[in-house]
Amino acid sequence: MIKDMPDTPPPPPAVVLITGIMAAGKSTVAQELASRLPRSVHLRGDVFRRMIINGRVEMTPETEAEAVRQLHLRYTLAANAADTYFAAGFTVVLQDVVLGADLALLVDTIRSRPLLVVALTPRPEVVALREQERSKTGYGEWTPQQLDAGLRTETPRLGLWLDTSEQTPAQTVDEILARAWTEAVVRDPAVGYD
Structure with missing residues (x-):
């Protein structure tokens, strides 16, 4: 039974992939x-990014090839871990910042089905306020507006997109x-995305 919903x-x-920009609420919602x-x-x-002790290259607006290679390595490791847990009978809630064409790439890398994609899309000004209020910071050289633009203009609209600006x-x-198991399902590319 789902906790707090006994009936x-x-x-x-x-496998539920939760994406969105930094401070969109991914960690809290996924947990x-x-x-x-x-x-x-x-x-x-x-x-998987934080496990790299020496040689880690962070993603910046001036993207380096090595940073992209490490990002794709991180996605591959996450997909493999998700598939392994799913094969063992678990529902996997995988959360990460996955923007642009990388969303379709990660969807294709995760083999387990059903695969649900949920994008948390609070307004940039709400994200900026959340970023100020949280103890960890992650933007570095990025602004919430830059990442939000990448999410909204460069990311394929797969799965369920939720404006969580006014939600707890x-x-x-x-x-x-209530909605993801029907509205967030993606299929294999050969079949098409729902």
Whole structure:
């Protein structure tokens, strides 16, 4: 049973990819969603970036080839981990910043199905305020407006996109549980995306 929703049967196992720009609420929402599902995993894609101790190259607006290579390595490792947990019977909530053409690339790399994509898209000014209020910072040389523009103009509109500007994390999770297993499903490219 889903916690706090005793009359609702749990959704079937899936890989749920939650994306959005930094400070969009991905970590909080992913943790809350995983905590409400039976046999669930919260997989933080950024952990694979942080595992590189020497030689790590961060993504910046002046993107270096090595930074892109490391980003794609991170996505590959996250996809492999998600597939492994899913094969063991877990619902995997994978959260990471996945923008532009990389979203379709990661969707294609994750082999497990059903695969649900949820993009958290609060307004940039809301993200900027959240960034000021949180203890960790992640923008570096990026601004919320730059990343938001990349999300909205360069990212394929796969899955369920939610403007969470006026929602609490719990409300966002409620909406994901109510809608994602029907509206966020993506299929293999040969079949087409829903």
